[in-house]
Amino acid sequence: MTMTIPVAFVLTFALITTPAQTYTLSQDLSGSNFLSAFTYNESAIDYNNYGNVHFLSQSDAVADSLTYVDSNGHVIIKVDNTTDADGDSTYGRNSVYLESNEMMTIGSLLVFDAVHIPYGCSVWPSLFTQGQDWPDNGEMDLVENVNLATTNQYSLHAGSGSCVQSSSATSNQTGTTTSTNCTVVPSEDENTGCVVEDTQSNSFGAGFAENNGGVYAVLWDDSGIAMWFFNRSSVPSDISSSEPDPSSWSTASAWYPASGCSPSSAFGPQTITLYIDICGAFAGDTTTFDETCSSVASSCTSLVQTASNYDNAYWEINYLRVYTTNSTTSSGTSNTYAVSHNTLLAVFVAILAFFTIT
Ligand SMILES: *[C@@H]1O[C@H](CO)[C@@H](O)[C@H](O)[C@H]1NC(C)=O
Ligand SMILES: *[C@@H]1O[C@H](CO)[C@@H](O)[C@H](O)[C@H]1NC(C)=O
Ligand SMILES: *[C@@H]1O[C@H](CO)[C@@H](O)[C@H](O)[C@H]1NC(C)=O
Numbered sequence: 001m002t003m004t005i006p007v008a009f010v011l012t013f014a015l016i017t018t019p020a021q022t023y024t025l026s027q028d029l030s031g032s033n034f035l036s037a038f039t040y041n042e043s044a045i046d047y048n049n050y051g052n053v054h055f056l057s058q059s060d061a062v063a064d065s066l067t068y069v070d071s072n073g074h075v076i077i078k079v080d081n082t083t084d085a086d087g088d089s090t091y092g093r094n095s096v097y098l099e100s101n102e103m104m105t106i107g108s109l110l111v112f113d114a115v116h117i118p119y120g121c122s123v124w125p126s127l128f129t130q131g132q133d134w135p136d137n138g139e140m141d142l143v144e145n146v147n148l149a150t151t152n153q154y155s156l157h158a159g160s161g162s163c164v165q166s167s168s169a170t171s172n173q174t175g176t177t178t179s180t181n182c183t184v185v186p187s188e189d190e191n192t193g194c195v196v197e198d199t200q201s202n203s204f205g206a207g208f209a210e211n212n213g214g215v216y217a218v219l220w221d222d223s224g225i226a227m228w229f230f231n232r233s234s235v236p237s238d239i240s241s242s243e244p245d246p247s248s249w250s251t252a253s254a255w256y257p258a259s260g261c262s263p264s265s266a267f268g269p270q271t272i273t274l275y276i277d278i279c280g281a282f283a284g285d286t287t288t289f290d291e292t293c294s295s296v297a298s299s300c301t302s303l304v305q306t307a308s309n310y311d312n313a314y315w316e317i318n319y320l321r322v323y324t325t326n327s328t329t330s331s332g333t334s335n336t337y338a339v340s341h342n343t344l345l346a347v348f349v350a351i352l353a354f355f356t357i358t
């Protein structure tokens with residue numbers, strides 16, 4: 001008897017208070033509330049990437065209909081596709097560079113649901129996060145590729161200190177690693193990052209849009225950084241119901257375990273960034289451009305002057321949600337309910353067990 005009671009108590013307590021990690025919704029962005037959660041950085045002169053774009057202020061972007069909520073309640077973020085600039089070889093097309101007002105901290109899960117990602121020869125969209133001090137506070141690229149690519153590319157970028165995707169990671173991801181060193185050297189213009197290509201068709205470009213898009217997610221915690229793509233018909237139901245449990249999802253597309261790159265020291269609080277660039281260091285790189293667009297134009301910049309080349313250069317977004325497991329984040333509200341509820345239940349069951357046994 002004297003042995004049984006504590007055992008019963010400990011067992012019931014352990015069973016009930018060890019649920020799967022709880023993810024608490026801290027930012028739920030869609031429609032107009034999405035656009036008001038971001039700042040339009042018109043001074044982002046694209047120093048890093050040398051693209052042919054001008055980033056507009058919020059008032060100019062709204063006046064030019066570059067950002068709005070459409071009749072389906074979807075957020076549209078696009079480059080200008082109404083202005084022709086024939087004869088101006090240095091033309092910078094109007095676009096936007098959006099930075100989230102709230103930062104995401106370690107212990108967060110970001111989920112992004114879209115039906116259209118910008119594409120087209122010379123077009124370079126990206127949804128990524130970046131620390132305050134770039135590159136020392138890190139960068140995580142969740143959705144990115146260029147021109148007429150059909151699959152998405154994931155990457156991390158880090159500052160001084162060793163940050164690599166360790167080789168053990170590849171047995172735990174479905175994507176294909178093309179570069180393992182995440183370290184950026186700004187003074188040498190070295191900014192490839194550690195890159196993983198998704199192998200799923202429809203993860204980018206026209207195929208993504210034709211398949212009604214899908215969901216991207218990045219989970220950043222002490223074990224590492226994992227990134228997923230789910231096409232529309234394979235989105236886990238716990239994502240749709242806003243009760244995500246990444247431990248139940250299929251193998252990630254990209255996985256960066258803590259063993260090769262410290263998720264806490266190589267990355268500081270992250271600003272979510274969404275934008276569309278044109279040409280520049282990636283889309284405009286001659287080799288990259290020719291891979292999918294050599295039959296369309298002889299050079300990237302020759303496309304920029306013609307508005308109709310940008311009819312597909314838009315994001316159409318259902319929502320962006322950030323969940324946190326971290327009660328100390330500045331932006332999140334902690335879910336103490338789940339813990340205290342379970343604790344109360346455990347105490348109740350233990351008392352019940354006590355009376356049943358005695
Ligand atoms: C806007 O972008 C520029 C250039 O990338 C950067 O230096 C600046 O810090 C950004 N402004 C804000 C408010 O983030
Ligand atoms: C919570 O966030 C803070 C601030 O970014 C960080 O220092 C801490 O390690 C995080 N805790 C967990 C459990 O992720
Ligand atoms: C595989 O990935 C999961 C997260 O998706 C992680 O918990 C696990 O430790 C990883 N295993 C290895 C060997 O990296």
Ligand SMILES: *[C@@H]1O[C@H](CO)[C@@H](O)[C@H](O)[C@H]1NC(C)=O
Pocket residue numbers: 164181182183184185190
């Ligand atoms: C990664 O790249 C950086 C910068 O070029 C270099 O200093 C470092 O030695 C590289 N790390 C590995 C493991 O190759």
Ligand SMILES: *[C@@H]1O[C@H](CO)[C@@H](O)[C@H](O)[C@H]1NC(C)=O
Pocket residue numbers: 201202211231232233234
């Ligand atoms: C969607 O993803 C599932 C699971 O990976 C795959 O079996 C299916 O073929 C994909 N559908 C399309 C249209 O790509």
Ligand SMILES: *[C@@H]1O[C@H](CO)[C@@H](O)[C@H](O)[C@H]1NC(C)=O
Pocket residue numbers: 078081082310311312314
């Ligand atoms: C510009 O792109 C939009 C899609 O964002 C499309 O509806 C429109 O027809 C395109 N052309 C013009 C001239 O606006």
